[in-house]
Amino acid sequence: MTRFKQLTVAFLAGLCVLATDQVVKLVVVEFVMQPPREIPVLPFLNLILAFNRGVSFGMFADQLADIPGILGGVKILIVLGLLIWAFLSKTAAEAVSLGLIAGGAAGNIVDRLRDGAVTDFIDMYAGSWHWPAFNFADVAIFCGAVLLVLSTRSSKTATPSR
Template sequence: MALSWAALSAGSRSAGLKLAGAIGAVVLILDQFTKWVALEHLLDPPRLIEVAPFLNFVLGFNTGVSFGLLGNDSPYGPWLLSGAALLVVAVLVVWAARSDSRAEAASFGAIAGGAVGNIVDRLRQGAVTDFIDLHAFGWHWPTFNVADIGITGGVGLLLLSGLWPRKASGDDAPAGRDGAPR
């Protein structure tokens, strides 16, 4: 089956929720598996693994949100950030259930899966495990993980999906000369 822009932008609501759930589950499983591997191989002894001239694996722990924002040593921080993230996930699930766009549903699923992956870390260990370290041409990106890739990719897809034309449904399809939808 060929994938097209039209196929990505049209879908049923229940199918959208299933798609969001499937993508969210894949992001969550990949995130937790890769973090487990990173903890097993980068923690003891602490080390850096050079994968490519622009990519290292190095273990880091983030007590804040993206790129360490809002990080502090408060014992309530992980619980507050996790609670806020759970509210966002709940909203994403509602939006996925209401969306008739596969691209939007996939976006919501990727974002929710990444958010849940980071929530698991915060509640389990008080910080999010980061291990992917990109750098090139004197520029160094903050260390991140697969959950962050899901969140960022989901947001990017959501923004792009807003540019795709929507397939007209019977309710909003243009009317013919006799007034009936075409």
């Protein structure tokens, strides 16, 4: 696959994630969570409405509350770096995985720049222990990271053809 095709694949994967993330968040915020409440879905899953003003898992929320643009700017640089990496990647799977990560990051960037916080709505738990709330963009980032590890690992273990 040519580098241009790889970048196109990564960009399209990221664009699909970004669009889906923003539509799902709009539906959740404007329709599902009116009024905001906890909606049980499965014995280990609720829908809730949360706004993360920090970084992963809400860390540093107090320190970053007044400067959401700086965190957004850093993440924009990271997304650009991921797209450059996708351009240089050796396989389509690696390019797609980087696109998923970039698209998820972009979805959270849009939230942060628009609202000053990332909109989260998925609450997974076991008993009284709750994982920090997350969203579709976070799921795409996680899936992209897993695919990246698997694609990198499989490309290193593959035997070259002769």
